[in-house]
Amino acid sequence: MKLILIGFMGSGKSTIADALSHKLAIEHHDLDQLIEKQSGFKIPAYFEQFGEAQFREFEHQTLIDALELDGIVSTGGGTPVQDANFDLLVQHPTPTVFLNATDETVLKRLLKDDVESRPLFQELGATGLIELKHARQPKYEQLADIIIDVNDKTPAQIVDEIVNQLNQYQLEH
Ligand SMILES: Nc1ncnc2c1ncn2[C@@H]1O[C@H](COP(=O)(O)OP(=O)(O)OP(=O)(O)O)[C@@H](O)[C@H]1O
Ligand SMILES: O=C(O)C1=C[C@@H](O)[C@@H](O)[C@H](O)C1
Ligand SMILES: [Mg+2]
Numbered sequence: 801m802k803l804i805l806i807g808f809m810g811s812g813k814s815t816i817a818d819a820l821s822h823k824l825a826i827e828h829h830d831l832d833q834l835i836e837k838q839s840g841f842k843i844p845a846y847f848e849q850f851g852e853a854q855f856r857e858f859e860h861q862t863l864i865d866a867l868e869l870d871g872i873v874s875t876g877g878g879t880p881v882q883d884a885n886f887d888l889l890v891q892h893p894t895p896t897v898f899l900n901a902t903d904e905t906v907l908k909r910l911l912k913d914d915v916e917s918r919p920l921f922q923e924l925g926a927t928g929l930i931e932l933k934h935a936r937q938p939k940y941e942q943l944a945d946i947i948i949d950v951n952d953k954t955p956a957q958i959v960d961e962i963v964n965q966l967n968q969y970q971l972e973h
Pocket of ligand 2: 878920
């Protein structure tokens with residue numbers, strides 16, 4: 801079984817994919833973690849050392865490899881909106897789940913984490929980050945086979961909702 805999770809930074813892709821992989825007893829491949837493992841750099845260090853353009857190239861190659869694997873692929877927040885990745889994902893037969901969070905939810909969750917772990921948050925600040933979120937929203941929506949509202953829900957509730965919607969989706973396709 802295969803599944804792709806997309807959504808903005810802080811929408812919960814890594815958290816939800818991890819919980820879902822346990823529930824469904826399948827593998828989870830987190831693109832940011834794969835990039836860190838394969839490059840030997842943490843994401844902020846990679847941005848600092850090589851810049852965003854080179855990060856996007858590395859991310860693209862990692863996505864190509866990850867799409868060959870079984871299980872759940874959780875993407876980085878910016879992965880699906882890069883043109884080359886968008887084209888790959890739009891053609892890919894695997895169901896794509898978009899975790900849709902409000903601006904408030906995203907900011908609340910990101911501010912709870914270490915700001916330094918997300919270089920674009922550090923660079924853009926809260927206002928710039930939300931502008932980026934709005935600019936990306938149409939692309940996430942275009943790629944989504946299933947959209948899950950992730951506001952004010954526990955990870956367990958979100959996981960159950962994904963499982964239900966996925967069953968429905970599979971019956972219809
Ligand atoms: N449903 C939820 N309720 C409350 N907190 C949550 C929920 N889902 C995730 N979180 C928390 O929000 C933060 C961001 O979650 P996570 O790292 O999974 O997001 P992400 O979409 O993978 O972000 P990125 O794109 O930056 O990798 C974490 O601190 C996580 O514990
Ligand atoms: O939204 C983005 O562009 C990013 C999100 C993270 O998952 C990382 O991939 C990186 O910090 C860039
Ligand atoms: Mg993540």
